[in-house]
Amino acid sequence: MAPSSKNLMPCLALVILVSSSFCEAREFVVGGKRSWEIPSSPDEFNKWAEKVRFEIGDSIVVKYDSKNDSVLEVSEENYNNCNKSNPIKSYDDGNTKITLDRSGPFFFISGAQGHCEKGEKLVVKVLSAKHSGFVPSSPAPSPLDDHNIALAPAPKKSAASALKASFLGGAAVVGINYGFLLM
Ligand SMILES: *[C@@H]1O[C@H](CO)[C@@H](O)[C@H](O)[C@H]1NC(C)=O
Ligand SMILES: *[C@@H]1O[C@H](CO)[C@@H](O)[C@H](O)[C@H]1NC(C)=O
Secondary structure: OOHHHHHHHHHHHHHHHHHHOOOOOOEEEOOOOOOOOOOOOOOHHHHHHHOOOEOOOOEEEEEOOOOOOOEEEEOHHHHHHOOOOOOOEEEOOOEEEEEOOOOEEEEEEEOOOOOHHHOOEEEEEEOOHHHHOOOOOOOOOOHHHHHHHHHOOOOOOOHHHHHHHHHHHHHHHHHHHHHHHHO
């Protein structure tokens, strides 16, 4: 084998690895199995949230008794003051799924009288696409399609997918160069 063909193998392996590592969107039940209610220690929900690496596209599921509780998404200020008067969104179906559709913090408090003050509140921090390595789920191109990607302009969907396209494109260009050397 020519030295250049040896180098090609790890390169292709990398492309395949990147293609197959697209994360499925995940669902997290807030507090683990614990339901959304006044916690036994005030920072219980946030302690749980700090252990999870939330990524864009993930969802949280909030379970509670819809008769006497609810979930409000609020501003940071209203979170800090347990102010329920002007929520961004409110939910009271008892089994609320909220998709984390952007990076940055989301603030939630209980809509039940006095519950937020007793610690029924939650901050979910979603990692930026760059930080988490998240790529929006789209059909992963097979290595055989790389030529097309290299020649096509990068789609303007998002920074992450553009980054992915340029990475695969770059890998394809390297692959083509190696292919040329082997001819
Ligand atoms: C909520 O209401 C249900 C009955 O509707 C009751 O069984 C439950 O204990 C209540 N929970 C709280 C936290 O008050
Ligand atoms: C609660 O928030 C609203 C607007 O979000 C504001 O007008 C009101 O003054 C706040 N109330 C308290 C007690 O901070």
